[in-house]
């Protein structure tokens with residue numbers, strides 16, 4: 001029998017998903033309901049901090065340290081925003097290819113539709129639509145949204161969705177800062193004029209799910225990812241304790257949160273950005289919507305001074321986020337012989 005998929009999609013044998021994967025012993029589940037009736041205090045030493053909130057901060061800290069991933073419920077993002085963006089995304093991806101290509105990303109502007117992303121030089125079994133929160137233009141980078149004509153409600157659904165999810169991302173950032181024993185808002189100013197963007201990921205059913213991946217194994221390069229997934233499932237996380245891949249079980253009206261490379265560097269490796277990938281299946285298509293919470297392009301990323309000392313010297317050299325972001329986006333666009341930029345290139349030896 002001949003191959004059922006283009007060889008560009010085929011993973012090397014060691015990276016192919018196993019036919020069965022466990023969702024037991026998977027990522028922690030955290031209930032954010034204390035935030036529905038308490039403010040996040042400004043400082044971890046605040047004597048008025050409610051027990052429920054200090055407990056929540058401790059849970060977030062443990063999840064970041066032990067997993068780099070967790071799932072949240074009672075997150076305060078309105079379910080209606082989720083329903084609207086899912087409906088718009090499904091309608092958009094169901095359009096004929098020529099229609100979707102009218103908003104195709106280009107070399108100059110990385111935003112819009114595309115179905116040719118490569119992760120580590122193997123093509124991903126997916127199509128995506130990227131849009132950014134704050135549009136900008138510099139000599140080296142154009143970040144301008146390309147909204148499709150159909151469905152007409154897509155733009156509003158996307159814009160209102162990111163507004164809701166960005167608020168959640170700020171709360172998570174503040175809880176993470178507190179869990180590192182730092183003032184809650186210490187990281188917030190890096191996100192003024194942010195390069196945060198969101199992506200609609202659509203994975204079609206695949207005739208050879210044992211040979212390909214929806215997204216190859218990778219770590220997220222930004223600060224924090226807040227991801228919605230539908231009920232199909234397919235996100236696999238590499239468990240830190242034993243390196244096993246575990247499936248993240250879909251939970252209705254929840255978000256999956258993961259620490260990206262920037263938090264790894266800021267925390268001087270206290271929290272690590274963990275590898276993950278997406279498996280596909282032969283029956284159902286799947287939708288996921290990550291929000292990549294990223295600082296401003298001018299941010300120079302390095303271990304936070306408050307977290308380094310003589311005994312714990314900085315483990316990374318400073319790098320510029322805008323340059324890193326551009327280099328990643330260029331290398332994901334086309335297959336290239338060169339490995340793309342990774343934070344370990346800035347590791348001090």
Ligand SMILES: O=C(O)CCC(=O)C(=O)O
Pocket residue numbers: 199201215220227229234235276277278288289290
């Ligand atoms: O679809 C998913 O569950 C995850 C996608 C992902 O890891 C990414 O887009 O960076």
Ligand SMILES: [Fe+2]
Pocket residue numbers: 218219220276
């Ligand atoms: Fe990812």
